[in-house]
Amino acid sequence: MNAVELENVDIAYGPTRVVRDVSFAIAEGESFALVGESGSGKSTILKAISGLAPDWVGTIRVLGKPRGHGPDRSLAKICQMVFQDPYASLHPRRTIDDVLAEPLAIHGIKEQRAKVEAALAAVGLDRRFRFRYPHQLSGGQRQRVAIARALMLEPKILLLDEPTSALDVSVQAEILNLLKKLRREQGLTYLLVTHNLPVVSFLCDRLAVMRHGRIVEIADVDALKAGRLTEPYSLELFQASGGPITAGA
Amino acid sequence: MTDLLSIRNLTVTFPTPRGPVDVVRGISFSLGRERLGIVGESGSGKSMTGRSILKLIRPPGRISADEMIFDGIDLIRRSERQMREIRGARISMIMQDPKFSLNPVMTIGEQIAEALTTHNSVTRRDLRNRVLEMLHAVRIHEPARVAGLYPHEVSGGMGQRVMIAMMLIPEPDLLIADEPTSALDVSVQAQVLDIIEELVAGKGMGLILISHDLNLVARYCDRILVMNGGEIVEQCAADALHRAQHPYTRGLLAAIPRMDEDREELPVLDRSAWAAA
Numbered sequence: 001m002n003a004v005e006l007e008n009v010d011i012a013y014g015p016t017r018v019v020r021d022v023s024f025a026i027a028e029g030e031s032f033a034l035v036g037e038s039g040s041g042k043s044t045i046l047k048a049i050s051g052l053a054p055d056w057v058g059t060i061r062v063l064g065k066p067r068g069h070g071p072d073r074s075l076a077k078i079c080q081m082v083f084q085d086p087y088a089s090l091h092p093r094r095t096i097d098d099v100l101a102e103p104l105a106i107h108g109i110k111e112q113r114a115k116v117e118a119a120l121a122a123v124g125l126d127r128r129f130r131f132r133y134p135h136q137l138s139g140g141q142r143q144r145v146a147i148a149r150a151l152m153l154e155p156k157i158l159l160l161d162e163p164t165s166a167l168d169v170s171v172q173a174e175i176l177n178l179l180k181k182l183r184r185e186q187g188l189t190y191l192l193v194t195h196n197l198p199v200v201s202f203l204c205d206r207l208a209v210m211r212h213g214r215i216v217e218i219a220d221v222d223a224l225k226a227g228r229l230t231e232p233y234s235l236e237l238f239q240a241s242g243g244p245i246t247a248g249a
Numbered sequence: 250m251t252d253l254l255s256i257r258n259l260t261v262t263f264p265t266p267r268g269p270v271d272v273v274r275g276i277s278f279s280l281g282r283e284r285l286g287i288v289g290e291s292g293s294g295k296s297m298t299g300r301s302i303l304k305l306i307r308p309p310g311r312i313s314a315d316e317m318i319f320d321g322i323d324l325i326r327r328s329e330r331q332m333r334e335i336r337g338a339r340i341s342m343i344m345q346d347p348k349f350s351l352n353p354v355m356t357i358g359e360q361i362a363e364a365l366t367t368h369n370s371v372t373r374r375d376l377r378n379r380v381l382e383m384l385h386a387v388r389i390h391e392p393a394r395v396a397g398l399y400p401h402e403v404s405g406g407m408g409q410r411v412m413i414a415m416m417l418i419p420e421p422d423l424l425i426a427d428e429p430t431s432a433l434d435v436s437v438q439a440q441v442l443d444i445i446e447e448l449v450a451g452k453g454m455g456l457i458l459i460s461h462d463l464n465l466v467a468r469y470c471d472r473i474l475v476m477n478g479g480e481i482v483e484q485c486a487a488d489a490l491h492r493a494q495h496p497y498t499r500g501l502l503a504a505i506p507r508m509d510e511d512r513e514e515l516p517v518l519d520r521s522a523w524a525a526a
Contacts, residue, residue, distance in 0.1 A: 037434035038405070139291070168290040168461060173504035173515035180514070195435050201510035225509040240436045242464055243508045 001064045003028045003157050003189040004049065004079075009058035011041070011048045018044050019056075019213045028063075028156070031183060031190040033200040035237065036210035042193045046159045049191070050081045063156065077107065080150035084162035086142035090134040096120075096145050097130045103152045119148040122185075123178060140171035144178065151182070160192040164199065176202055197241040201225050209234040252318075253423060253455045254302065255279040259314040261297045261306055261479075272297050272310075274479040280423075284449065284456040286466030286487065289476035290501075298476070299425045299459045303340055304332050320422060338368040341416040343445075345428040347408030351400040357384075357411050358396025364415045383414040387444050406437035410444060417448055423455040431460070442469050463490065463501055475501075 002025040011019035019041040026032040034042040047053035049060055051071050060067040062079055083089040090099055100116045109115070117127055123144040134142055143163065150158055163179070164172040180203060183190060192204060200207050201224055209217045209231065217231040227243055229235055261273040273294040278285075289295040301312045304324060317324040319340065324332070344350040352360055361380045365371060371379065384392035387410040400408055409429060416424060426445060430438040446469055449456045460466050466473055467490045475483040475498045483495040493499055500518040 037436050169463075169501055170290060170504045170518040173506075174517050176506065177514050177517065196506075197435075198506035198508050198510060201508055202506040202512075202515065225511070227508070237436060238508075240439050241508065242468075 001028060002026060002061070003030065003063060004032075004191060005059070005061040005064075006045070006049075007059040007061075009045075009048065009056055009060060011044050011053055011056040013044075013053070013055065017213065019048070022058075022210075022213075022215055024208055024215065024218060026189060026191060028189055029187055030206065031192065031204040033192045033194060033204040033207040034210055035194060035197060035200060035207055037195060037237075039212075040210040041213040042210050043161050046081060046161050046191065046193055050079065050159055051075065073107075076103070076155075077153045078155050079157040079159065080153065080155040081159040081161065082143075082146050082150045082163050085166045086139055086146050087134075087166065089146050090142055090149075092134055095131050095133055096137075099134075099145065099149055100152055103149065107153060109153075115152065119152055122151065122182065123148045124174075138171075139167050140174055143167060143171075143175050147175075147178065147182070151186075154186075155188075157189045157191065160190055160194075162194055163192070165194065165196065172199075179203060197224060197238060197243065209237065252279040252281055253320060255316070255318045256302070257315040257317075259298065259301055259312070259317065261294070261301055261310060261312050263310045272479050273301065276476075276479075276481050278474060278481065278484070280455050280457065282422075282453050282455050283472065284446070284458065284470040286470035286473040287457060287459045287476060288461065288463050288466050288473060288501075290461055292478075293476040294479040295459050295461075295476045296427050297479075299342065299427050299457060302423075302425060302457070303336050303342060304329075305336075305342075334368075337364060337416075337421070338419045339421050340423040340425065341419070341421040342425040342427065343409075343412050343416050343429045346432040347400070347405060347412050348432070350412060351408060353400055355399075356396065357398055357400065357403070361396070361411065361415045361418055365418045368419050379418065380414075383418045384411075386417075386448065387411070387414045388440070389414075406433050406441060409433060409437075409441050413441070413445060413448070417452075420452060421454065423457070424449060425457045425459070427459045428461070429458070430465070431462070438465070445469075463498075463505065 004026045007023050009022045010017055034045060036042050044053055048056045054069045097116055100119055101112045104112045104115060120127060125144050164175050167175060182188060194200060201221060204221050206220055207224060208215045211233050217229060217234045219229055223229055227238060229238055257277045258275045259273055260271055260275050262269045262271050287295045287298060300306055304312060306312050314325045358380050361383060362376050365379060380396060381392040384395060389395050389410060430441050433441060458466055458470055467487045470487045473485055473487050473490060474481050477497045483493055483498045485493060503516045504518060
């Protein structure tokens with residue numbers, strides 16, 4: 001069964017259609033990347049899957065079940081999102097404990113304390129961070145909290161929207177290692193949005209290159225590593241990201 | 250070659266409840282008409298170094314230096330009023346995000362014109378021509394149309410090119426670019442940096458490129474300073490960056506994922522490695 005499946009999906013914001021006729025399927029346990037420049041519609045796809053962009057047509061299936069357009073509480077248990085900027089995605093006046101316990105409270109899950117502590121441990125944060133506020137944490141620590149929050153309901157699928165682009169390279173390395181470790185340990189499926197191709201090489205199995213709301217190419221990560229992308233636009237992106245320039249380009 | 254800028258023992262201090270903290274600790278460097286890159290992570294003091302050159306550190310922050318000589322002028326001994334003649338006209342600065350650095354209620358043309366008329370007297374017809382020429386130089390294809398737009402009507406990449414136009418129209422001798430492309434897409438980044446490079450080389454200016462991105466700095470600069478904790482930990486020629494010696498620089502280089510990445514885990518900076526050294 002596919003973890004996430006999109007068939008001929010168009011997504012609009014008001015009168016503007018930002019994603020056109022997008023289809024792809026992500027197998028369970030796979031790590032799939034959407035790459036492309038800003039405005040190409042890659043984040044919008046994550047928003048449509050998570051329910052933040054309700055104005056779409058086509059079919060979206062999550063773990064085989066077609067997704068409706070409205071908010072869906074049962075989806076929260078299988079699919080969660082991590083946002084780009086940990087400075088903006090955590091409530092400034094809630095402690096880490098509040099942030100992590102809230103999804104449990106909403107879904108009526110008991111043993112909150114033990115679960116919060118387990119989640120902190122899973123993302124490599126010390127227990128003493130539990131009653132701190134986001135402003136008392138560094139960017140990397142905040143992103144760990146955001147990942148822990150996404151994992152609270154033990155979802156199967158994580159939607160990662162540029163999870164490391166607001167971080168320093170040394171912190172980025174820590175978060176990427178963490179994401180890789182969590183995926184291995186919990187058998188997660190990742191749908192990662194990024195403009196950083198080397199991050200795709202590190203973390204993903206396949207990638208889709210997007211431009212102007214359409215997917216121009218879907219390729220294996222080995223093709224990316226070897227610079228064997230076929231579409232001219234993909235190669236342009238590859239070279240702009242510091243990929244070696246092959247003959248004829 | 251005489252130096253365009255020579256800084257000796259620059260320190261920037263901020264008071265905190267626990268006593269003053271030096272965010273830049275007695276650094277010295279000099280710059281000719283060349284491209285110098287300053288790299289480091291958040292909090293390394295790289296941006297503060299850039300801002301100190303224009304004395305743009307707001308109180309309660311304080312700058313001190315033995316000397317900060319720019320083209321024969323000791324900036325450290327200049328008054329605020331005297332600094333205004335230098336800012337923009339002789340040394341200018343491109344900030345990170347055009348969304349926050351452009352005036353939202355002025356058209357692009359007006360803003361670029363203002364940058365010029367603040368320091369020079371220009372006739373109205375000349376002014377318009379110079380603005381359009383400058384927009385053309387930053388590869389904006391319909392300069393007349395774009396000059397009439399407001400900042401929210403242009404993309405990030407175009408906004409940053411407008412910033413470059415504004416900073417370069419008074420023809421300064423030194424351009425400081427503080428993370429000029431980190432708010433932009435990879436595909437646009439190269440374009441913006443190419444424009445900066447071309448204009449800087451064409452006018453024989455000096456450039457200080459401040460960035461957290463080692464590879465980018467190595468590609469666009471002649472010489473690199475690596476900063477950490479307010480100090481310069483390493484200086485090298487850009488093409489010798491991969492032979493860097495300092496454990497911090499080496500750690501940073503190793504932590505960057507590569508296009509042909511096959512490591513199972515990325516090495517993480519061991520911050521004790523050089524703290525002990």
